[in-house]
Structures are given as structure tokens and as C-alpha cells.
Amino acid sequence: LRFGLAGRRNARCPRCGSVERHRFLWLYLAQHSGLLARRLSVVHTAPEPCLEARLRALPHWRYLSVDRFSPVADLAADLTALPLPDSSADLLITSHVLEHIPEDERAIAEIARVLKPGGRALILVPLDVRRPVTEEGRDVASPAERMARFGHPFHFRIYGRDLLDRLAAAGLAPRLVDTRRLLSPHRRRLFRINRNYMIDARRTAR
Numbered sequence: 370l371r372f373g374l375a376g377r378r379n380a381r382c383p384r385c386g387s388v389e390r391h392r393f394l395w396l397y398l399a400q401h402s403g404l405l406a407r408r409l410s411v412v413h414t415a416p417e418p419c420l421e422a423r424l425r426a427l428p429h430w431r432y433l434s435v436d437r438f439s440p441v442a443d444l445a446a447d448l449t450a451l452p453l454p455d456s457s458a459d460l461l462i463t464s465h466v467l468e469h470i471p472e473d474e475r476a477i478a479e480i481a482r483v484l485k486p487g488g489r490a491l492i493l494v495p496l497d498v499r500r501p502v503t504e505e506g507r508d509v510a511s512p513a514e515r516m517a518r519f520g521h522p523f524h525f526r527i528y529g530r531d532l533l534d535r536l537a538a539a540g541l542a543p544r545l546v547d548t549r550r551l552l553s554p555h556r557r558r559l560f561r562i563n564r565n566y567m568i569d570a571r572r573t574a575r
Contacts, residue, residue, distance in 0.1 A: 500529030
């Protein structure tokens, strides 16, 4: 089905409701990360229903959903102030959340803080790898201006390649995962996955 403000074609699955980034994340978890078979403590922020049901069902994962607004989340909290102990999570998943947060550096610091040394964060954001520097708009109050600049009325930025440096400065070792390098053309067509990026960031030793 179509999805998004511009009605993007071949995006939303009519059965599970997933869009391209959800299918990309699931394929990475299931077939390229080695994470689904491990016993892990997992934090999933703003969990998407199409992924949450699958991830929560894994018997060897201690799964915790975190959302600021959802009444069904395990923990009602903001990503800039997680009420979790230091070094308490093996894995943190956050998809298209950071661009909604004006002070995203606080959220990045929290991600690093709650991860155990060697723990991993899977981070998806609107990322334009052709931009060396993030186009920042945390002080833009007008939804109309944010729509014009960032393509969405609730986004505060479009990230550039400097996001990798910002993650590294917070104590994370980021690796950029590209759908075109990870998946063959046939698999991208089969699962209707567009050009997309994910950052697999490992917490460095404290």
C-alpha cells in the first residue's frame, strides 16, 4: 500500500503494517546480526507493533518497550531521560525517534549510558549520506517550516554523515549498514525495501 505524507508506492504491507525500514530492520536482526539467538536484555523505544509482537515473543530476550506517550508500553519514559541503570542493556533499538527530539545529544548520551560495554544500538533516522553535516532545526517552532525543511512537521533535522562522529564522541563505535550492500536486488524487490540506512553502534569499553 501507499504510505507517508507523499503517498509512497509499495511501502506499507497490508497484512502486518510494516514499511520499508521495519522490514529492513527485521531482516538484519534475523539474518545478518546474530542477535535473535542470543540471551539479551533489550530496550525498544517507540516500538512498532509489527516488530514488537515478534521481538517480545522471543523466549530468550528480556524485552522492554519504552514510549513517552503509549499507554501500553512497559515503561513510560523519554529517550532523553531513561529511568534505567547504567550498563543495563545488551541491545537498544530505536527507529525514527531521534529526529523528533530537539535535544538529541541528550538521547544519544542516554543510549550510550544504558548499554553494557560491548552492547549494541540499532539506530534508524532520516539520513542523507551525501550531506557532510546535519541540517539542524531544533529552534524551528513552526510545523509548516519544519515540513518545508525536513519533510515532516514533527522533525527537527535531517541527519548527515556527521551523525557517525557524534555517536563516536558519545562512546559508541558506529557501523553504517546500507540496504544496497546488505541485500541483493532480488531481495530488495521481494521485500519492497528502498534505499535505506541503519547504524549498528557498539558501546566501547568504559
